[in-house]
Amino acid sequence: MPGGALRLLADAVVTVDAEHTVHRPGALDIEGSVITWVGPAADAPAPAGAVRDVGGLLMPGMVNTHAHSPMTLLRSAGDGLPLARWLDEVVWPREAHMVPDDAYWGMLLGADEMLRNGITTTCEMYLHNDAVADAIIDSGMRAVITPGIFDLPGAGSAAFWHHLLDQAVSFYERYDGREGRLTAGLGPHSTYVLPEEGLVAVAEAAASLGLLVQIHLAETRAEGEAVRERYGTSAPKLLEGLGLLEGSVLAAHSVWLDNDDLAVLADHDVAVAHCPASNAKLGSGVARVPELLGLGVRVGLGTDGPASADGLELFEGMRLAARFARALAADPAAMTTHQALELATRSGAAALGLDVGVLEPGRQADVVRLELDDGSFTPALNASNLLGHLVWAATSRLVTDVWVGGDQVVAGGISTHIDASRVRSEVQRRARRIAEAAGH
Ligand SMILES: [Zn+2]
Numbered sequence: 001m002p003g004g005a006l007r008l009l010a011d012a013v014v015t016v017d018a019e020h021t022v023h024r025p026g027a028l029d030i031e032g033s034v035i036t037w038v039g040p041a042a043d044a045p046a047p048a049g050a051v052r053d054v055g056g057l058l059m060p061g062m063v064n065t066h067a068h069s070p071m072t073l074l075r076s077a078g079d080g081l082p083l084a085r086w087l088d089e090v091v092w093p094r095e096a097h098m099v100p101d102d103a104y105w106g107m108l109l110g111a112d113e114m115l116r117n118g119i120t121t122t123c124e125m126y127l128h129n130d131a132v133a134d135a136i137i138d139s140g141m142r143a144v145i146t147p148g149i150f151d152l153p154g155a156g157s158a159a160f161w162h163h164l165l166d167q168a169v170s171f172y173e174r175y176d177g178r179e180g181r182l183t184a185g186l187g188p189h190s191t192y193v194l195p196e197e198g199l200v201a202v203a204e205a206a207a208s209l210g211l212l213v214q215i216h217l218a219e220t221r222a223e224g225e226a227v228r229e230r231y232g233t234s235a236p237k238l239l240e241g242l243g244l245l246e247g248s249v250l251a252a253h254s255v256w257l258d259n260d261d262l263a264v265l266a267d268h269d270v271a272v273a274h275c276p277a278s279n280a281k282l283g284s285g286v287a288r289v290p291e292l293l294g295l296g297v298r299v300g301l302g303t304d305g306p307a308s309a310d311g312l313e314l315f316e317g318m319r320l321a322a323r324f325a326r327a328l329a330a331d332p333a334a335m336t337t338h339q340a341l342e343l344a345t346r347s348g349a350a351a352l353g354l355d356v357g358v359l360e361p362g363r364q365a366d367v368v369r370l371e372l373d374d375g376s377f378t379p380a381l382n383a384s385n386l387l388g389h390l391v392w393a394a395t396s397r398l399v400t401d402v403w404v405g406g407d408q409v410v411a412g413g414i415s416t417h418i419d420a421s422r423v424r425s426e427v428q429r430r431a432r433r434i435a436e437a438a439g440h
Pocket of ligand 1: 066067068216252304305
């Protein structure tokens, strides 16, 4: 648990503040769960407590703005299927056989993987949310949990979403704010598995409780066509008309948006979780991220679930976002290196409304250390060169140590709160049972 005052000294501190300040060498002071001072090591005030010279590079913990991490139990399942068939034929049949303990172990495996890859916050939408939250608490990670709300696929059970909404509100009452690391929201799955009255009910609950709403939006072209056929309008305009965009909303994917849809998101300050690895693997398309950023939309990066972007890491996600943006625009200025780093850190934090994602006083001490003594960081000629290596060459295998709210959750590449070998064997055993029960 976070203790008293701690100073970390490092060869480089990449703050990701508004000016993209890099201190070489740098110092970062933590008191309790909060950063109290950051700057050049030579300018640091007298230390208030322990001093650790950790060397290497310190950066803000990465923020995963969209995930279904317990789907580690389904990792790589259904490869090659389009989204609708992948959900109908592979995902939902297996999820029907999951019990809360499965979700607990699946989430814990995901948390171990994310923490060791430098992700300190995740925004989750899934089932069995008490178990998911318990795994987050046990792992030391930070999370926004938006319990999934949907109708039972094919069952025609109109009241099912109502039951899930009640459960989500109860989850909020019991878990929001726990350990200073959990935030509860609402996760209406999408416009295609919730009827209009369900979307309206979610909007009303979110408004009365002041909760973040996370929803899958405009993920595939087929989804957009189906919404237009059923409602005669686009998914963003449907949600706008139903009042769902009035509060704090995070739209996952947001790939198939026309210019009017982009304006709807910007007008309502809707944040976007850009999931380039998942969108590419499922052949869904590429979100118009430079246009969204140009309109002032808060955009973060998401891994999505580990059955659609199979490794839970964001170094590759950050690079894919920048590469897609530049390739599609045939313009190397379409997304800057700084913007790519911001997507994974400060913009993701802004998308979730959390005080993380930047190494500056007053923010939560969610900090990642990377080894610099590696070919990917050689040569290191100046600060700009270092940022270039961090975005374009570094990988998550260089992450050695991680703190969440001042608590060291990864030390020497190993999660301090998680028995990783037990977690792997639990998931192995449970995933086999679930696949067999689904007849896969
Ligand atoms: Zn998703």
